Amino acid sequence: MLVYNQEELVRFVEEAKQYARYGKVADYIPALGKADPNELSIAIYTPDGRVVDAGDVTVKVTLQSISKIIALALVLIDRGEDEVFHKVGMEPTDYPFHSIAKLEEKPAKPLNPMINAGALVVTSMIQGSSVSERLERLLAFVRRLAGNECISYSDEVARSEFETAFLNRSLCYFLKQHRIIDEDVEELMELYTKQCAIEMTCIDLARIGFVLALDGRDPHSSEPLMPLDVARICKTFMVTCGMYNSSGEFAIKVGIPAKSGVSGGILAAVPGRCGIGVFGPALDDKGNSLTGVKLLERLSKTYSLSIF
Ligand code: GLU
Numbered sequence: 001m002l003v004y005n006q007e008e009l010v011r012f013v014e015e016a017k018q019y020a021r022y023g024k025v026a027d028y029i030p031a032l033g034k035a036d037p038n039e040l041s042i043a044i045y046t047p048d049g050r051v052v053d054a055g056d057v058t059v060k061v062t063l064q065s066i067s068k069i070i071a072l073a074l075v076l077i078d079r080g081e082d083e084v085f086h087k088v089g090m091e092p093t094d095y096p097f098h099s100i101a102k103l104e105e106k107p108a109k110p111l112n113p114m115i116n117a118g119a120l121v122v123t124s125m126i127q128g129s130s131v132s133e134r135l136e137r138l139l140a141f142v143r144r145l146a147g148n149e150c151i152s153y154s155d156e157v158a159r160s161e162f163e164t165a166f167l168n169r170s171l172c173y174f175l176k177q178h179r180i181i182d183e184d185v186e187e188l189m190e191l192y193t194k195q196c197a198i199e200m201t202c203i204d205l206a207r208i209g210f211v212l213a214l215d216g217r218d219p220h221s222s223e224p225l226m227p228l229d230v231a232r233i234c235k236t237f238m239v240t241c242g243m244y245n246s247s248g249e250f251a252i253k254v255g256i257p258a259k260s261g262v263s264g265g266i267l268a269a270v271p272g273r274c275g276i277g278v279f280g281p282a283l284d285d286k287g288n289s290l291t292g293v294k295l296l297e298r299l300s301k302t303y304s305l306s307i308f
Contacts, residue, residue, distance in 0.1 A: 004052040004274075008302075013041070015294075017280075019294050020038050023284060025282065026263070032263055040295065041056050042299075043276070045206035045274055045276070053202065053203065055279075057277075059201065060200060061199060061264065062197050062263045065114070065262060066261040067195045068259065071123055071195060073230050075125045078125070088110050089111045092240045095245060103117055103171065103175070114259070120171055120188060123191055131191045145225055147207055148207075152198070154197045154199045155197075159193075161196060168192065172188055204277065209270075210274060211225055211275070213273060238258055238269065243258060254300045256268045256300055258296070264292065266279075268296060270305050279292070280295070
């Protein structure tokens with residue numbers, strides 16, 4: 001039985017915040033550079049429908065790479081495993097998330113859907129007749145998972161990334177040259193940057209984490225929001241690739257399926273037990289929330305949350 005005590009959680013947040021000075025806010029997307037590195041918040045969605053939280057959980061976080069797991073789920077539902085994994089692999093990597101190096105090897109297929117090259121392929125597979133229709137389909141899916149009809153994207157962050165995403169454009173052109181994608185690069189960049197700029201609170205993140213923890217079922221109605229197999233694949237990628245090229249260390253120290261984003265957000269799913277949303281914009285050198293990882297490590301050790 002999990003007994004998440006609010007005062008204890010506040011104490012854990014204060015402890016983890018001490019590490020903020022060793023981290024750095026992402027500023028390669030200029031709008032993200034405005035974040036306060038000392039911010040740290042967490043929400044835990046528990047099986048009885050309670051949310052235990054600490055820090056300011058009303059702050060909205062852009063999903064950034066966390067969106068990759070949700071886009072993957074949608075595309076797996078739309079197109080099935082065979083079509084998706086024909087274009088993107090299943091293997092972790094020790095290269096950084098935006099690396100182009102592996103695309104120069106044969107086959108040029110991206111290693112997994114959690115690095116940018118793979119995520120761009122996944123986003124290119126979102127069905128719909130226009131960028132806005134495809135974005136709306138993704139948003140509708142996100143809103144159902146979060147149980148929150150108000151979720152949208154930050155125009156400021158999307159625009160800021162769109163104007164500066166030269167590395168991601170390079171990945172797209174490589175992928176296009178190798179016929180892994182065939183759509184217009186600017187259209188794909190528009191969809192991808194808006195996908196990454198979808199914003200929500202830690203409470204929404206925690207609820208989505210809990211849906212995954214429940215094998216894709218709605219926490220209240222038990223209605224399946226995604227097939228069990230899709231939830232299983234998502235959680236597996238969260239373990240093997242969710243924390244960039246420190247997923248191995250995270251698996252050992254924390255042991256919870258999780259996906260981070262360079263905004264400082266982390267979405268975590270403790271199978272059958274709870275969903276967790278964290279926001280701490282001070283990042284480590286791999287792009288993970290430094291304070292968020294410290295906090296999850298403390299939580300996992302205190303409540304034996306490791307799945308291993
Ligand atoms: N939008 C970011 C990018 O493509 C997401 C990266 C991340 O969160 O890791 O660079």
